[in-house]
Amino acid sequence: MREEKSVTAGPEAARLDKYLSEVFPEHSRSFFQNCIENGQVLVDGRPARAKEKPREGSIITFFAEEPRELEAKPEDIPLDIVYEDGDIAVINKPKGMVVHPAPGNETGTLVNALLFHMKDLSGINGVLRPGIVHRLDKDTTGLLVIAKNDAAHISLAEQIREKTARREYTALVFGGFREEEGRVDAPIARHKTDRKRMAVVPGGREAVTLFQVAARYEKYTLLHLRLTTGRTHQIRVHMAYIGHPVAGDAVYTKQKFPYPTQGQMLHAHRLTLTHPRTGERMTFEAPLPAYFREILSRLREI
Known part of the structure; x- marks a missing residue:
């Protein structure tokens, strides 16, 4: 209405x-x-x-x-479950999958799949985001940890807040780097005129991204990156800010990438956390998706 x-x-x-x-x-x-x-x-x-x-x-x-009530329903969508026990699950999210239902993306999300495959999920974030502790953008692939009860959720959220959980990414970006590693420390907030975008804005929320060169190509660089904060679109915004936008990103650069990617070439390849029940330090890894490996192979041939 x-x-x-x-x-x-x-x-x-x-x-x-x-x-x-x-x-x-x-x-x-x-x-x-x-x-x-x-x-x-x-x-x-x-x-x-x-x-x-x-x-x-x-x-x-x-x-x-007038807001319309959304409902998350179980859907039989295949999931790549890297690890699962009674407290947590680690998922390797594919490209094109939205994490939770929202207007315009009410079905086909990770939450819809989780509700089908898993009996228990934490309820702290409400009925539309059960189990969701952190997110990945729709076209970013890779690892997400899911909380299967509220105690696990509280522990995992605190680890992310206190920066004891490590989230590491691989990205292909435009241009070359003189340095082997670096740090981007620039505050991020909602873009002043385009609400769907984020931007580096004085007075925004603290955002720090660490990067290291993994491979160099003629016009591109493969980076390994680590987040010490978790702002929306952080890596994409920071890379564009320093003049090296992520290849395939249709939002934060107008530079054309000559290979089919269906979105940014950004993959969450490693996740390290402390198990909320046992206290064990655990590291999970997800290989680059096939399309990403194929494009790197073609770049090596140039």
């Missing part, structure tokens, strides 16, 4: 999101911030700007779709 309301700004209107939350207390300030970012708030017929203070007499209109 579509909701649309208008109000005329008074003589002392506060910042737009705050003002609307006061006029329409059934909605929160964060609700209106999201509406403004999505172009769902108009001031005198034009899209509102973030942090805007409306002038007296301005006509403010907002509209939003």
Whole structure:
């Protein structure tokens, strides 16, 4: 159901999101911030700007779709289960699979597959993200750990927060490097004008990516990378920021990659964690997917 309301700004209107939350207390300030970012708030017929203070007499209109309840249902989707016990499971996620249901991706997700294959999953993140402790982008392949109970979830989430869990990636990026290894320390936040993208933004959340050269090709470099923070799209944003975007990435670079990838060439190849019940330090590895190996083979021949 579509909701649309208008109000005329008074003589002392506060910042737009705050003002609307006061006029329409059934909605929160964060609700209106999201509406403004999505172009769902108009001031005198034009899209509102973030942090805007409306002038007296301005006509403010907002509209939003009433949220529709999503439901995660079990689906018989094959899974590459690298490891499983009563507390955790480690999955090698394929390219093209979304981690959990969301508008526009309500079926065919990793969660739908987990609900079919596994009896127990943690409930901390709600009915749409059972067992999900961390995520990979749709077109990023590789290792994810799944929590099968709440105690395991709490332990794994703390390990990620305290940086004792190690997540290591392989990426093919544009260009060559003089150095053998390096560090990107640049804060990340939502892009100011494109809400679907992230960007390096002063005052954003801390984000640190470590990288090491694994192989060099004529126009590309194969990197091993390690995250010490886990921001959305972190590796993709950081690599584009330093002028070496990930090959095949359709969001963070306009450079054309002459090989079929269906998305960025980024693979989570190693995951190290402490088992939440036994305390054992465990490392899991996933080989590069076949398409990734084939492209590297072709680059070696150039």
